[in-house]
Each structure stands twice: as C-alpha cells, then as structure tokens.
Amino acid sequence: MGDETVTFVDHTRGTPAHGGAPATPYRSLSTYILYPAVGAPSAIPVDGAPPAGDGKPFPLIMFAHGLDSNGFIYRPLIQQWAAAGFVVVAPTFPLSSITAPGGATAVDDIDQPKDLSFVLTQVLKLSDTSGNTLSGMIDPRRIAGVGHSLGAMTVLAWTEDTCCLDTRVDAAVIIDGTEADFGNGTFFGGRTVPVLVLHGTADQTIPYANGKKVYEDAKAPKFLVSLLGAPHVSFLQLGPPGQKAPRWQSTDVDSVTDFLFGELDSDAAALAKLKSVADVPGLSTLEEDS
Numbered sequence: 001m002g003d004e005t006v007t008f009v010d011h012t013r014g015t016p017a018h019g020g021a022p023a024t025p026y027r028s029l030s031t032y033i034l035y036p037a038v039g040a041p042s043a044i045p046v047d048g049a050p051p052a053g054d055g056k057p058f059p060l061i062m063f064a065h066g067l068d069s070n071g072f073i074y075r076p077l078i079q080q081w082a083a084a085g086f087v088v089v090a091p092t093f094p095l096s097s098i099t100a101p102g103g104a105t106a107v108d109d110i111d112q113p114k115d116l117s118f119v120l121t122q123v124l125k126l127s128d129t130s131g132n133t134l135s136g137m138i139d140p141r142r143i144a145g146v147g148h149s150l151g152a153m154t155v156l157a158w159t160e161d162t163c164c165l166d167t168r169v170d171a172a173v174i175i176d177g178t179e180a181d182f183g184n185g186t187f188f189g190g191r192t193v194p195v196l197v198l199h200g201t202a203d204q205t206i207p208y209a210n211g212k213k214v215y216e217d218a219k220a221p222k223f224l225v226s227l228l229g230a231p232h233v234s235f236l237q238l239g240p241p242g243q244k245a246p247r248w249q250s251t252d253v254d255s256v257t258d259f260l261f262g263e264l265d266s267d268a269a270a271l272a273k274l275k276s277v278a279d280v281p282g283l284s285t286l287e288e289d290s
Helices: 072-084 109-127 150-160 208-217 249-264 268-277
Strands: 002-010 027-035 058-064 087-091 138-148 171-175 195-200 222-227 284-289
Touching: 002 072, 002 109, 027 072, 027 109, 058 072, 058 109, 058 150, 058 249, 072 087, 072 249, 087 109, 109 138, 109 150, 138 150, 138 249, 150 171, 171 249, 195 208, 195 249, 208 222, 222 249, 249 268, 268 284
Parallel strands: 058 087, 058 138, 138 171, 171 195, 195 222
Antiparallel strands: 002 027, 027 087, 222 284
8 A cells, every 4th residue: 555645734724822832824734645556565555656446546534533643643543444445534633633732632623524624625636636646546426534532523523413514425434432512513413424333332531322322313324333342442552562453453444444335335245244344242243223
C-alpha cells in the first residue's frame, strides 16, 4: 500500500485560541492518506507508491481520530483497510489532536463534522483532477465514515444527526462512541445510513451502555459487535514494540471490512461473512436488524 500526507486549509472557518496559541481565521488539517498500491504487499506503507486499480476507483473511508491522538497514530488499524481495498483519509483535527497547543481539548468538537466534509470535498477534487496521487482513485458513490471515541461521536453526528448530515456519505462505523451534542439536531431524525457499532464491554472511558444505546436508537440496517472484555482501545498495540496485537483487533478489522463492502457494494456474501467474523464465542457477539 502507499501513503502520503497532505495539508488542507479551510479559510472559511476559524480555529479558537487554545493553550496559549492565538485564534486563527482558518483551519489547518494535516491529513494522512493510505491507498492500495501496485507491487508486492508490504507491512509498512510506501510513501508515494504508484496506486493500484488500473484506473478503477476504490471505496473511501473518512476516518476520525479520538481525543489526544491523530490519524497517523491509528495506522496499524487503518492500513489494514487500505490493504483490503479502501482509500483511507484520516485528517488531524486542530484542537483535539495530540499536537494541539496546550494539550488536546474537545471544546472545538462542534466543528469536526464540518472538517470531515471539507476534507472530503478536497480529496474528491483531487480524485477528479489528473496529475496527483489520488487521480481517479475514489468512487464518490461509495463513501463511509469511521471513527473512534471522540472521532466516533464526530462521525455519528456527521452521518446520523440532523445537525451535521453530509449526504455524500453512505455508511457509518462507530467504535467506542456515544451520542453527543454537536448543535441543534436530532439523532436518527432525518436521512440515515447503515451503521455498525463496535464497543468493548469493559470500556471504562465511554461505557458499553452508551454504544448499546446508539445501536438501539439507530434505524435499520444496523449492527452491533460487542467486544467481550475489551477496553476503550481494543484494536491498537499500545505496549512495547513487538507486543502481540490485542485479541480483538482482527474482529474490529474484519467486521468493518465486511460491513462496508456489504453495504457500499450491496454484497450479500460480505454481510453473511460479517455474521461469522463478528460472532466468536468468548470474543465477540453480534446483534443485527437488517
């Protein structure tokens, strides 16, 4: 797979002052991009590698990171979706990121759904323009939002809350998220998209009951993968290098892959596979309403 980092600047919206840094009249969004590339598969993405696909566009995942993080930190997770055949675009939000001046904060979260829409517009323009890495790479009819924690709340508002809907998005994945206030809107009160909720039953940051409520409130088609005994971060290796990946990682990766191919491509076989990869005794359970 290949990768590149692009900075997109939105001059129509500002960034509040925070941590001693002054307010700015713009929002700067450093964006990490992963994509399928030609050549033998590699464990580490290759910067600027020639795109694969022979001119055939790929589905797109817009990925939203959690508080005190950024898109690149999630590379061990999101690169597996790129290897499966998705372009993955992961912007770093100005004030909730690990590099935010004075430390990460959620006070700016109301602007994050708009950040996703802005970056989506920019990458679709690149895909429609010749002479860049993403030229012809993205299928605008197959777009998903995926997020973790605060990023999951952002994606939920972006796809399922009347406050912030972007009608270009076709499916949503909510990992360890909850319904949060992003303005004057109603969850699942207007246009909705198919949703997959993944949540650890031992999550001490955002309780499992919050993820369960998202599933219960959502409209069909909807799926809930309960990760038995999993903490708030069930998919990333947070210990020393070489440490074995968490036992839930493959469930996270495969569930999202099968759900998205199933819903974006109307692929019944992928949805059937979801039932087997997401319902594993002692590891995870699956509920669905399709």
